[in-house]
Amino acid sequence: MTACPFGTRRTRRWIPWLSISVPTLGWLVFVLYPSAATIYYSLTQYSGVPGAPVNYCGLCNYQQAFTSLSSQTWAALKVTLVYAAGVTVLQIVIGLGLALLLNRRGRLFSLYRALVFMPQIFSVTIVAALFSLILDPVSGPAEKILHGLFGASSAFLGDSSISLPLIILINVWMFSGYTMLIYVAGLRRIPPELYEAASLDGCGWWSRFRRITWPMLAASTTVNVFLTAMGCLGEYALILLLTDGQFGTQTIGMYMFQQAFGQQSQLGYGSMLAMLQFAMTLVIGGVLLFTLRRREVQL
Amino acid sequence: MSPVGSRPAGRSPRRLLRPLSVLGVAALTASVLAACSSSSSDSQTLVIAEWTNAAAVTYTQQIDSLFEKEHPGVTVDLETAPTANAGWPTLESSVLASKGVDVLAEFPPGPAAYPPNYTGIVPGNPAALVTSHQLVNMANEPFMKYYNKTNAEYAAGYDGGIYGVPAAEYVNNGGMWFKPSLLAKYGLSVPTTYNQFIADCKVFKAHGITPVFVAGKDGYQNILFAGIYNQLIMNDTPASDATTISLNRNVAFWKGTQKWTDPVYQTTASEYEQVMQYIEPEAAGVSAQTAPAEWAVQSSNYPFFIDGSYDGNTITQANPSLNVGFFAFPGTNNPSWNRAPLAPDLTWTVPTWAKHKTLAMEWLELFSQPSNYAGWVKATGSLSTETSVATPSLKWTGWLSANMSNAYDALTTPWAPNGAPTNATEPDTIAMQPIGSVPPATELQDSTNNYANAIKAAK
Numbered sequence A: 001m002t003a004c005p006f007g008t009r010r011t012r013r014w015i016p017w018l019s020i021s022v023p024t025l026g027w028l029v030f031v032l033y034p035s036a037a038t039i040y041y042s043l044t045q046y047s048g049v050p051g052a053p054v055n056y057c058g059l060c061n062y063q064q065a066f067t068s069l070s071s072q073t074w075a076a077l078k079v080t081l082v083y084a085a086g087v088t089v090l091q092i093v094i095g096l097g098l099a100l101l102l103n104r105r106g107r108l109f110s111l112y113r114a115l116v117f118m119p120q121i122f123s124v125t126i127v128a129a130l131f132s133l134i135l136d137p138v139s140g141p142a143e144k145i146l147h148g149l150f151g152a153s154s155a156f157l158g159d160s161s162i163s164l165p166l167i168i169l170i171n172v173w174m175f176s177g178y179t180m181l182i183y184v185a186g187l188r189r190i191p192p193e194l195y196e197a198a199s200l201d202g203c204g205w206w207s208r209f210r211r212i213t214w215p216m217l218a219a220s221t222t223v224n225v226f227l228t229a230m231g232c233l234g235e236y237a238l239i240l241l242l243t244d245g246q247f248g249t250q251t252i253g254m255y256m257f258q259q260a261f262g263q264q265s266q267l268g269y270g271s272m273l274a275m276l277q278f279a280m281t282l283v284i285g286g287v288l289l290f291t292l293r294r295r296e297v298q299l
Numbered sequence B: 001m002s003p004v005g006s007r008p009a010g011r012s013p014r015r016l017l018r019p020l021s022v023l024g025v026a027a028l029t030a031s032v033l034a035a036c037s038s039s040s041s042d043s044q045t046l047v048i049a050e051w052t053n054a055a056a057v058t059y060t061q062q063i064d065s066l067f068e069k070e071h072p073g074v075t076v077d078l079e080t081a082p083t084a085n086a087g088w089p090t091l092e093s094s095v096l097a098s099k100g101v102d103v104l105a106e107f108p109p110g111p112a113a114y115p116p117n118y119t120g121i122v123p124g125n126p127a128a129l130v131t132s133h134q135l136v137n138m139a140n141e142p143f144m145k146y147y148n149k150t151n152a153e154y155a156a157g158y159d160g161g162i163y164g165v166p167a168a169e170y171v172n173n174g175g176m177w178f179k180p181s182l183l184a185k186y187g188l189s190v191p192t193t194y195n196q197f198i199a200d201c202k203v204f205k206a207h208g209i210t211p212v213f214v215a216g217k218d219g220y221q222n223i224l225f226a227g228i229y230n231q232l233i234m235n236d237t238p239a240s241d242a243t244t245i246s247l248n249r250n251v252a253f254w255k256g257t258q259k260w261t262d263p264v265y266q267t268t269a270s271e272y273e274q275v276m277q278y279i280e281p282e283a284a285g286v287s288a289q290t291a292p293a294e295w296a297v298q299s300s301n302y303p304f305f306i307d308g309s310y311d312g313n314t315i316t317q318a319n320p321s322l323n324v325g326f327f328a329f330p331g332t333n334n335p336s337w338n339r340a341p342l343a344p345d346l347t348w349t350v351p352t353w354a355k356h357k358t359l360a361m362e363w364l365e366l367f368s369q370p371s372n373y374a375g376w377v378k379a380t381g382s383l384s385t386e387t388s389v390a391t392p393s394l395k396w397t398g399w400l401s402a403n404m405s406n407a408y409d410a411l412t413t414p415w416a417p418n419g420a421p422t423n424a425t426e427p428d429t430i431a432m433q434p435i436g437s438v439p440p441a442t443e444l445q446d447s448t449n450n451y452a453n454a455i456k457a458a459k
Helices: A014-041 A060-066 A070-102 A107-121 A124-134 A141-150 A163-188 A192-200 A205-216 A218-233 A237-242 A252-261 A267-298 B013-042 B054-070 B084-097 B127-131 B142-146 B149-156 B180-185 B194-206 B222-234 B239-255 B263-276 B291-297 B309-318 B357-368 B370-380 B398-406 B440-458
Strands: B045-051 B075-081 B103-106 B169-171 B175-178 B212-214 B304-306 B325-328 B341-344 B347-349
Touching: A014 A267, A060 A070, A060 A267, A070 A107, A070 A163, A070 A218, A070 A252, A070 A267, A107 A163, A124 A163, A124 A237, A163 A218, A163 A237, A192 A205, A205 A218, A218 A267, A237 A252, A237 B084, A252 A267, A252 B084, B045 B054, B045 B084, B045 B357, B054 B075, B054 B309, B054 B357, B054 B370, B075 B084, B084 B103, B103 B357, B142 B357, B149 B341, B149 B347, B169 B309, B175 B180, B175 B222, B175 B309, B194 B263, B212 B291, B222 B239, B222 B263, B222 B341, B263 B440, B291 B304, B291 B309, B309 B370, B325 B398, B357 B370
Parallel strands: B045 B075, B045 B103, B212 B304
Antiparallel strands: B103 B347, B169 B341, B175 B304, B175 B325
């Protein structure tokens, strides 16, 4: 038996407790406390300015959100759902398409996959700055191309009818590489014998995809759909930088950010919106996970 | 049998480990404590936070260098963040939460930031800092003698005290830039009435020139909307009455005796709609960060540009050869009513808990010395708020110099309960046509309804 250098048998009993105490402390300070504080602040009228009075007002913020300000709240919830659904569907379709296209051996395909994944490593600020310049309606290249090809012009991000779809596309451009990588990993786990057998049975490409590839990618789809949808339900950074929540792009996350940390910050109201966002994420996340896992079992 | 028992007698590794561990922990603790104590007692770093305005930041750095020279051993750390995309509020919250700032730039609260108790409104930043006694009252500081007292009281006054140094003042509402060469080319002069402005726009349009440019994506067209109603409401009332008129208007809105559907706002919306027919068609996608430079480089297009006077340096730096001027948009057909509404801007404050309060006051003294302040207003294009320093004569300040004497403090937006929709406090010109899709009359009605609902909920 090897001797333990740390203390006697008596003191050694404390080692497990000490070991978990550090992460527990971290959890208490960085997870439990902020969560509890958000719940509490959502019940107050508080500007968020350190040292300013925190006035407890019960459910006043919740009441306001669903009575006098309900149109604003529902509009933000609706935009969030459209945004999350749009990004999730497009990202899954494009990510899967790219995975099928680039799941081949060879240095060139490795390079292509790296290029497709690259936008993921850019910060949101860089991506937003890049697309703000591209989509500038006076001096941006998008305007020149649109004008050159169709003789038309557009305000792009300043046009309420297309600003949300544009942000959805930018998000998809940024994160499709990640979705692709998860699908590539899934594709490589499918036994080639299944395809060989299907080919011998005379199955075409579409039939092989529908009966082998898609069902065998169920676990990858669960991960991709869940992660993408959850990320989108809390989205605000890209929107903040591109449109500041204007032109029909105010998601619940953006609305919360503006209320809690905007120029005339009201952290109490913002915390209430954070609680609404949490509840929405919990419900949608739960439903998605339940449905997708059940689908995995069925397949 | 204990594993220890199998070891030879003498100092076992475990026995050695214990005193070594104790010594290690003690040494670590001592070094951490030493580091802490040295940082609190010896550190002479004056921390200043200011939002990003290139000219202002550059000049502040010059003052900082001067201050460091005059105070050997003192370092000035300047923290900056852009006002766009909530960058500045985020930095501000951070330095306030960590109590890590000695001199903090603030947008001055003005008297409307302290709603009466009956409204139940919790003041936002920076008024909340004042009411919670976190800003130093500077009314009796020696350097305040340099500043116009009325200005300082309006910008940072509360309950008899003055809680900031009003370092800058600009024309925001009604602010309009123009290209004199383009006007001269078509035999036009700076319009002094609303009808003249529209006539000028028609002339330009007839020559294939898009008359007006604006950063529509960030809502700068609101400068026009607010400028018009400021002039219609203030008409030729003395500038000294502006604060009273503004506060009475806020009370009237709160009590429901004034609404966004009132005739004055209907007229405003109608004029606004007419002017907006002449803007760059895709202005809704132009951001405030790029607009001044985009306007400046297109010397043969866009004779007018809706923007505040704070962008003077950005415009002149983007195209130094551009002949450029600034005036207040004429919102009425009575030239004497078309005065410039003023907006106090950067105001230096010192938190009561600042670690280097004395140094902060010395820095403000240095900044406020007329010779230094003269450099500041020249660099930033700000109107002077010091009594002995004249507003600088720059190539675009001709109209301002000639008309500043009758300018007044801009009307503030009505008090809004927490969480009120954006268009409750003022019709949303981003939603309104032509930037948005809502007809002006509908937007006025929406604003009225939203304000009434927000007040009802608050009561």
